[in-house]
Amino acid sequence: xxxxxxxxxxxxxxxxxxxxxxxxxxxxxxxxxxxxxxxxxxxxxxxxxxxxxxxxxxxxxxxxxxxxxxxxxxxxxxxxxxxxxxxxxxxxxxxxxxxxxxxxxxxxxxxxxxxxxxxxxxxxxxxxxxxxxxxxxxxxxxxxxxxxxxxxxxxxxxxxxxxxxxxxxxxxxxxxxxxxxxxxxxxxxxxxxxxxxxxxxxxxxxxxxxxxxxxxxxxxxxxxxxxxxxxxxxxxxxxxxxxxx
Numbered sequence: 001x002x003x004x005x006x007x008x009x010x011x012x013x014x015x016x017x018x019x020x021x022x023x024x025x026x027x028x029x030x031x032x033x034x035x036x037x038x039x040x041x042x043x044x045x046x047x048x049x050x051x052x053x054x055x056x057x058x059x060x061x062x063x064x065x066x067x068x069x070x071x072x073x074x075x076x077x078x079x080x081x082x083x084x085x086x087x088x089x090x091x092x093x094x095x096x097x098x099x100x101x102x103x104x105x106x107x108x109x110x111x112x113x114x115x116x117x118x119x120x121x122x123x124x125x126x127x128x129x130x131x132x133x134x135x136x137x138x139x140x141x142x143x144x145x146x147x148x149x150x151x152x153x154x155x156x157x158x159x160x161x162x163x164x165x166x167x168x169x170x171x172x173x174x175x176x177x178x179x180x181x182x183x184x185x186x187x188x189x190x191x192x193x194x195x196x197x198x199x200x201x202x203x204x205x206x207x208x209x210x211x212x213x214x215x216x217x218x219x220x221x222x223x224x225x226x227x228x229x230x231x232x233x234x235x236x237x238x239x240x241x242x243x244x245x
Contacts (some may be wrong), residue, residue, distance in 0.1 A: 013086055013175060014231035019081035021227025023075045028224065030072040038065030039116075043149055048135075050144035055123040055141055062120045069113040070238065073106035080162070086232070087169040098165040105158035112151040119144030153198055160191025163219065170223075175232035180222055187219035 031194055038061055044050040080102035088095040119141045122128045129137040163184045171181025194212045197205035 016082055017175070017227045017231040020079055020086060020223055021231075022219075023079040023082055023211070024224045024227060026075040027072055027079055028220070031066045031073065034065045034068035034072060036070065038062065039149070039152070041159055043145045045146075045149070046142075048138040050136040051145055052123050052141040053117075055120055055145075063121065066073040066113045066117045067122075069109055069116070073109040073113075076102055076106050076109070083166065083169075086175070087166075087173055090169045090173045094165040094169055098162050101158045101162035103163070105155050105162065108151060108155035110203060112148045112155070114150040115144045119148070132214060153195065156195045160188045160195070160216075163166070163191070163216075164188040167219075167222075176223075177233075178225060180219070180226065183215065183219040184223065187216040188213045190192065 025037060042051065042054045042062060042065070044054065044059060077099075080099045084095045084099050122144060123141045128140060129135075132140060167181045167186075168190070169181075170176040170184060171178050190212050194209060196203065197208060198214075223233030
C-alpha cells in the first residue's frame, strides 16, 4: 500500500521530483559553502606560509568545510538515487550510469575532505613543526591542500559527466522541458572543457573559466528550481514512456 500525503503518493513522480529537488538544493548549499567559500579562503596556491597561516587562523572554519564536503557528498548520492527512481522507466541503464558517476564524484569529494583535514592536523600539531621545522611543516600543509584542490578539480569529470545521462533522461521522459535536457548535456561539455583547460593550458583556463561556467550554472539552477517548483510536467497517458520490464 502506498502512503499518501495530501492525497499524493510518496512514490508519485511529482513527489519524487520534489524530494530530488530538496536534495539537489542541499548539494548546492553545502557544496557552495565548502568549495565556494571555505576552500578559497584557506588555500593559496604556491604559497605554503600563507596557506598554513590561513589554516591556523581559521581552524574551526576548516573543520566546518570538511564536514560540509562530506554532507555534500551524501546529498549528491541521494539526489542521484531520487532521480533514478523518477527516471529509470525511461532508460534503466542510463539512469544506472548516472548514479554510478555521482557515486564516483562523491567518493572523490569524501577522500579530498580527508586531505583537507590532514592539512589542518599538520598545521595545528606542533609535532610536525618539531620534526620538519616550520618551513617543512608549512610545505606539508600546502601539499595536503594541493592534493585536496586538484582532487576536487579532478572530480569535475564526474560532476560534468553525470549531467549527460540526466539530460538525456529529462529530454526523453517528457517530464521536463526538452530545452532543459539539451542545456544539461551542453553543461557536460562545458565542465569537461573547463577541466581539460585547467590541466593542459592553465593560463587560458583562467581567462575562459568565468564564461564557460555560465551554461552549467544555468542548467543546474534551472533543474533545481524546476524540481522544487513544478516537480514534473503532466504527461498524457498516450505519450508516457512505458516502465521498463
